[in-house]
């Protein structure tokens with residue numbers, strides 16, 4: 305289904321579930337584990353409804369860090385199967401209501417070590433477990449994301465394909481334009497495409513202006529679909545990663561990122577630039593909230609379920625357009641005159 309949609313038009317992804325649920329009080333900054341899935345499924349469901357109503361066409365199962373290695377940090381190591389299954393079910397329920405597609409989700413395991421074959425087996429085992437518990441609940445394809453090692457990305461791709469699903473593999477580049485196992489961007493793109501990845505790209509770490517140039521290079525190097533999932537936090541040339549931003553002499557990540565939020569207009573502009581570059585999957589990552597996604601969708605010409613509530617500043621009493629302001633001023637004048645007349649009458 306995802307491939308059919310991509311063949312027809314650009315596809316709009318969802319936003320940053322982890323950071324938005326953290327802000328709302330359902331994810332603990334630090335472990336960032338998805339225990340909300342089983343403890344407050346209604347909170348997750350509402351956010352996915354919000355993203356769907358904002359125009360997202362793909363809802364990811366919230367299974368980021370739903371692998372054993374991370375869940376044991378939150379004493380939830382025994383909940384791997386439940387969290388992966390329930391998260392996919394929630395995404396599927398909302399997706400069915402809003403004509404969206406469900407993406408299963410796997411991510412960096414923190415287990416993978418380039419030179420250690422035992423760690424490769426363990427990485428594969430953790431991916432297989434997650435996929436096994438997501439696939440039966442409605443995942444149409446899988447997004448493997450925030451992968452810093454190409455080697456780990458290749459294991460993820462094989463695990464997804466062995467399960468019979470299409471794969472979107474997005475690297476999380478934390479070291480300039482090379483993977484953590486020191487493979488150049490173009491070569492990484494080529495190797496993923498040659499291994500059969502249907503969609504490749506980048507996610508997290510960078511804002512749109514520091515991600516799009518790299519995606520342009522991937523676009524040149526490979527001919528499969530390209531995906532963009534940048535953060536909605538402002539980065540600079542000196543600090544191209546949102547995790548590196550400083551606020552009041554300390555690290556802004558992860559608790560003081562508020563001053564770095566990109567505006568919805570900036571995210572809308574990103575969506576247009578991405579489409580112009582031939583990027584087909586236009587999504588977003590940490591910091592991106594429903595208002596960003598709606599602005600992106602509308603910039604791309606879509607009408608969303610929540611477009612009814614989109615800004616109408618022309619109707620604002622002070623900021624409104626000239627004709628509305630004139631109308632209002634005339635009304636006030638008329639009322640004052642009326643009052644004058646009333647006042648003079650006996």
Ligand SMILES: [Zn+2]
Pocket residue numbers: 320507508509535589590
């Ligand atoms: Zn992110």
